[in-house]
Amino acid sequence: MIRIEPREKISNSSTVLIPIIAAVVSLLFAAIPLLAAGANPFVAYVEMAKGVFGSVFAISEMLTRATPLIYTGLAAAIAFRAKLWNIGAEGQLYLGAIAAVTVGSGFFDLPAVLLLPLIIVLGGCAGAAGMAAPTYLKVRFGADEVVTTLLLNFIIIIFLQMLLEGPLQDPMGLGWPQSAPILDQGMFPPLIDRMRIHSGLILAVLLAVIAHFMIKYSVWGFKLRAVGENSAAAKHAGININRSLFGVALLSGGLAGLAGVSEVAGLKGYLTADLSPGFGYAGIVVAMLAGLSPLGVLIASVFIASVFVGADSMSRAMGISSFLADLVVSVSLLCVLVGGFISKFKIVRAGTGKRFK
């Protein structure tokens, strides 16, 4: 028999050491399938590191991949802080992207100073609207938002497919289910010439810093924390729970919507139904890794993007199957999450061993 008890104190050394140990252990575990596939794990890991940090291009690719994860990670972190379980970032991301291509692809012919901000604001609003509906159902009828937001993802993606074959389809697109491209003046300016990294990253980092200060120092953030920690006491103390939840919902949905804006108006330029390889769900993992802290989201996004990009480039360089890359990603995520668990809890042996007669 074992029992799990929370640690009374989390030592400073363990907060630094445990993630490092977790990373090393994950590399050891991931070496097993690599060996089975006939690859030398050491070479594979060198290739992996090169793929992430080997050049300015590699780093820029990694940060490009991290950008949407920061938005969706923030969306999850803020909602989860208030114990509002937004699992619908994937759908809200697409709502933001739909709004972005709708206004950005020639609907308004505005100069860049106006068009890009308009795209950002409307994309955020679309994502916010996508979270407002499930929150209303939760507050009014007690509908579980885990279910409603999750199911809404599928509805939105099917709705998107309909749009891409109908009103939003690019007339110049040779019948492909894709939208018309966003005008040049509606695109996020690139950060480095001839690379994909774009200024959507700057906005994401800025939002993470703002979110950190708002949660820590504002009355709004105080209410959010109080509602999340103990809504009964918050209510008793005169905090309007429903209003707080709606504020959090709009913000969380808006951030997820911006992930979609940043992907279409920063990276792809046009919208397809495979814009996001699950950034909305990965955002949940980012938020959990980050301990729901906005600044932690920055670090966790970079970590997860590194594993994604590194594993991809490793499988290409080594000529091994790409599902091994997925395996490496999963193993390292599991190890880091288990490491985080071990740093907060201890496992105690109890029962028969100590029993005496």
Place this chain on the structure above:
Amino acid sequence: MEASTVLRLKGLTKRFGPILANDDITIELQKGEVLALLGENGAGKTTLMNMLFGHYLPDSGNIEIKRTDDNLVPLELGDPSAALAAGIGMVHQHFTLAENITAFENITLGAESLFSLRRNQKKAQTKIKSIMSHSGLDAPLDIPVGKLSVGERQRVEILKALYRDAHILVLDEPTAVLTPQEADSLFSNLRRMTNQGLSVIFITHKMREVLSFSDRLVVLRDGKNVGSMKTSDASEKKIARLMVGSETQKVSSKRIKPGGPILSLNEISVAGQSKRDSLHEVNLILNSNEILGIAGISGNGQNVLADLISGLVAPDRGSIVLKGVAIENISPFNMIKSGFGRIPEDRHRQGIVGGLSVSENMIIERLDDPQIQNFGFLRSSVINKNAKTLSEKYDVRGPGIDQASRLLSGGNIQKLILARVFEKQPEIILANQPTRGLDMGAASEVQKHLIEARDRGGGVILISEDLDEILGLADRIVVMRDGKLHDAISNSREDIGLMMAGDST
């Protein structure tokens, strides 16, 4: 009857992390005796009984129990089924009965073999009947337990233990849910059973019961056995000194003349899901300079009344009138604005946000106060200074004002709430079970603050299940029963007890 030892707890020690819950406790129980186990909250009474019953495994020490007529044999530790087999029966404070099946089924539940195909109902029935006639414990057997009164349910719990041939009965705060009259009849039944050879340990902190019903008493303090004596040698003062380590003065309020009415509830009805959360045409007037005590057995509508005054529940009918003006838009926020101070019953659930710091919890009801915030941002220097001042003034002790408030002890959490409430000098104070679960020192501190608030001109509504507390503090007493309020016909313990039970109107 010749005294012989039936149970011996020897050197029991139990640690939870840094806390030494039980420190080398040795207790003996004689056959046919009623042993009272006394101690403040956190003194280690429940931990000790949980080790006896096998819920916890002691770090060291052992338990010996008399099996048949042999000598004492060691009891296998950490195994409730061994404790049951050895004849230990436990009646928890919160009953462990299934409400949807009958008392008979509850009593026999688990006592039959899972693998036998036939239930020998007749035999069981005869056995229960014989136990009932021997013990004097009586309860209807064939209606669902959910329909029984609290006193009847407790008797079913005891019958359940006796049905399993318990010869040692442990009762955890048995009278907390009973009227004084029910408690008296419980104790006379217990006495009858001990005359037939049953041994009883009862856990309590009510001095009156200890002195009138026990044969011997053991006092625990800080996890240690600090004294055991014959009840005939004990006095209230002596026990109190042992329990707290020094003599404390009982707070009693000097009556002063009440002022005019400041708050009235007029014909208020709340239709809840059940009897527990409904009010029926409640009328109540609270004067300034007055402590109004609301007595009653728990679950008679006290909580919905508290929620109403806290602003958490709006009445279906009727009005709340504050100094001649009806309060519109009843919400916690508006009640705080109107000058209500509220001390909730469940301080962990409603009183504090455990994850927020002590200083944050001290201003949680003042978030719109311009002293606390500037353009929507918290002024941390003001908040910290406020917390430092209040911690000192109200003696809130803990690991620090910037640490999570859940790290505080129960008494300090209550002091934090007092600091938050009383610092605003509210005109009306609702105190729902303000001293429940507190040690004597913290409890008298709370009571002193209530009296101070009254003397300052405030009106205090004190809801308490502890009749002694109400008799000691209240200027006027009303009794709550079945969601209705009744003026007490006199301030005598007997009259109020009868009204609580509903025997007279």
